[in-house]
Amino acid sequence: MADKKIKNIFMQGPIPAGFIADSIQKHSTKTDIGAHSIFLGQVRDDIIGDKKVAAIDYTTYEEMALEKMQEIREDMFSKYALTCMHVYHSLGKVAAGELSLFVFTSSKHRKMAIEACEETVERIKAELPVWGKELLEDESYQWKENK
């Protein structure tokens, strides 16, 4: 794995809808693709006690996260017949209603794309060293916990 190029997946702030559109558009030249599966994580304004979550501030252990993501990516390509796979995760502040995770898998047939997307999302939530600090309306905070 040492000589493989490690892809960056992190972007500062929320993932814009236009970025997702550009990413979809780029695949129109790959005419052997029949199916795309996309997962988007959006920040919810959950009520904590009696205050709403205004935003989540994401931090990571970047070197470890990118190495782990590379491992997940390789597992997905060996397990599923994927044409391509793209993952983006926000760092820093993402307000309620904005997007913090974008997982995008493409394949000739739908089954492969859908299963790889779902499995990648589960593995990201469980294995990527990323932490979300839920910033409440009154500027107090609570650390997010994944279920």
Add this chain to the structure above:
Amino acid sequence: MADKKIKNIFMQGPIPAGFIADSIQKHSTKTDIGAHSIFLGQVRDDIIGDKKVAAIDYTTYEEMALEKMQEIREDMFSKYALTCMHVYHSLGKVAAGELSLFVFTSSKHRKMAIEACEETVERIKAELPVWGKELLEDESYQWKENK
């Protein structure tokens, strides 16, 4: 069901990436959503005999298709805790590399959104009276078959 508003799902020609971005963007005001699942069907340039598929020309039995889609939609909302669900299918000519199907489900939690999206795609393929005529490079054609 007679008094419920039947939503149109058909659009003439391919589904533009910008349309998908707009659809995603509109959900930023729904701050109880935590997860979106999107499926996109893209026309492949399969080889039929020794010719490539240049495009698919889609036709439908529209009244029946919209009634069936309404039934699928109601089934999904009663089975899964969805915040919203959008479906678009192309009619007419869609070239290889362009998008012909867009299924978009949103929920508080990822499991519901992902499962509803996958099930909706399967039901659309199996139950919606839509036909794809694969137009080959030399202007001959073949009727598509879903697997």
Add this chain to the structure above:
Amino acid sequence: MQINVIIFGQIVDITGTSAIAVEDVTDTNQLVERLATAYPALKSAKYAIAVDKKIVKENTVLSNNNTIALLPPFSGG
């Protein structure tokens, strides 16, 4: 009684038209027979019959108020 039938997809390649009228049929079994006589290639074609936008699997009595449709295998998506 005249029954109007609407036709879709590859079945139009056989009938040459997307709407036909069939005289003196009272149920879907009779309709299938009459269509096979008029268009022998239909005998080996796969299609379902929808009566008023619902697919019927059993023999179904028809009236001329019904909307009858011949539906080849779906291939949307």
Add this chain to the structure above:
Amino acid sequence: MQINVIIFGQIVDITGTSAIAVEDVTDTNQLVERLATAYPALKSAKYAIAVDKKIVKENTVLSNNNTIALLPPFSGG
């Protein structure tokens, strides 16, 4: 031997800093004990230890070339 430890997420709320140096520890069990003495709140905190970017579950011998990290439960996505 001095071990440098990097700290993330809610564990920083306990240590007050994202990097600490711990003297005279030779394995991860010792490290956990020493941290608990320095920061009693860590005793009830959930965290994993990564050595060179891999989570270790068993006691692991450390050298000062290793990169040691304290990782609270992940909450990305």
